[in-house]
Amino acid sequence: MRPRTTTVLANKIIQGDVRAVARLIRRIDDGDPEVIPELRKLYLHAGRSHVIGFTGSPGVGKSTLVDRIVSRFRGDGKTVGIIAVDPTSPFSGGAILGDRIRMQRHFLDAGVFIRSMATRGSFGGLTRSTADAIVVLEAMGKDVVIVETVGVGQDEVDIAHSAHTTVLATVPGMGDDIQAIKAGLMEIGDLFVVNKADREGAAKTIRELRTMLEMSSERYAADGWMPPVLATQAANDEGIDELYQAILEHRRFLESGGGEKLWKRQQTRVYNQLVDLLKEHLLGRALQKIGDRPALAGIADRIVAGETDPYSACQELVERLLGEAKGDSQ
């Protein structure tokens, strides 16, 4: 790997060149290691955007919510970047025609930049590549960067850690969904939205969410923010103004009191990004050193043949790579 220092794309991106942005994000998505010098340069120009995460199961109307919120930001003259890491999202090309047509007004708006992340590679670089894409959209000068994810998995939790403000969306009567939120995502939500609130059971769902939040109120007592639970009907544009105001309020909350909360949030974001980068780079360099994937496949063969086991093989590799004798830290 030659250390490349070209930052041609970065220079163009800082000037707002949309094609350069698209090219770099594609290269990030492809896992091209030569993006690093560009990202290093861009990082100096990032850090001024409000990064907002939207997450929730397929079918909760998340894309419509995002669409409505984007319109509010545009109405206030803010530029918006959107990263869709949702396989069901119209942004990422997975959705039905209706959704796609609905979003076209933003596709035609120069103040909105939309890009999807497809990386679901076998080395799990999705969180890392999403964090990199956020840096790119921040550096291109977007006031707001929206990250749309789907589901309740670890990826979504990790990606939520890249946001300043995380909106969790659900719909009435999704009992299972609320259980999932409880189990995995409750801790990361700054705002909760019950969309399609004209459906039966909306009041009950809102009540349940509020109860769950109150039960974990020590968490919020510590940091001073009690996540609101909002009712929306994104398809009819109802409740969206309230959601928009709540998003802005959360940002003001983070900035209040001398910016200590915002600093803490940034620190968490950076810490998680560092861990992801370290994991990926260590594995990449390690594979390179041992002879890349074919060498690892060879070891896998030996394990299947019963000559060794994954735990011993891994320990040997780690010791070889980090240059430590067995048990030297005893």
Add this chain to the structure above:
Amino acid sequence: MRPRTTTVLANKIIQGDVRAVARLIRRIDDGDPEVIPELRKLYLHAGRSHVIGFTGSPGVGKSTLVDRIVSRFRGDGKTVGIIAVDPTSPFSGGAILGDRIRMQRHFLDAGVFIRSMATRGSFGGLTRSTADAIVVLEAMGKDVVIVETVGVGQDEVDIAHSAHTTVLATVPGMGDDIQAIKAGLMEIGDLFVVNKADREGAAKTIRELRTMLEMSSERYAADGWMPPVLATQAANDEGIDELYQAILEHRRFLESGGGEKLWKRQQTRVYNQLVDLLKEHLLGRALQKIGDRPALAGIADRIVAGETDPYSACQELVERLLGEAKGDSQ
């Protein structure tokens, strides 16, 4: 980290001691590094079980499907281990009372061992800890190990790579869900189930899935298995015999032709497990070497303060850890 070689739990587990199994799985879930010698020992006794993954969104009736299939295996005199990595599963304690009561007959059956994995830690060890738990249940002598996951994220794809046979479940009319399957999971399904098939639109959903499978038929032409699409009503025990037979048939398929296909599947499982182990161990040792998480938090602080950026900081750390000068591989 002292190299510990006690395999007290492993010896008990091989003899089928349920409490030892529970204890070791809890320690795996907690990320205790001292489980390694135990796992190394257990690995020698693993590899004879049929590992079956069940995945699908919340609400598709996955737990009821698993419940029914477990009954079939028990009826044939097979012992079953279940690992629930689904926050909405009755096994993992997240679900409504009805589900929990429904599953109690298996809780009281000594031939069935059920354990949930909770690890959604910040270092994303879920796939790794699930793979370890599979080894434990295999070594305790279970004929069949079922891994139940939820959703469409990378975790589920990764965990599916730990199975010999993966069953993907959906319900009629979940258009979004099918899109999600298409985007993320299509490639990993060996069997597709449309549950709640008495609902409107079942025939259409089945047709759509079959079309999608046929469109990607080159994949299947190469390996010779065309995933069937089955209609079930798990709550009424309908279609379950057909699903059970299809699962057994897939196992026979893997074993056919001299076992080459099974070997390949095992090799893929092991390869993925190795990558996960490597990632986690490299990061663990790396953190240890640089002064653990507080040291990393200190670097994060410097980044937030604008003194460096994550990319440069990570590169420095990797170079320090792997003892390479900048650009030495030029």
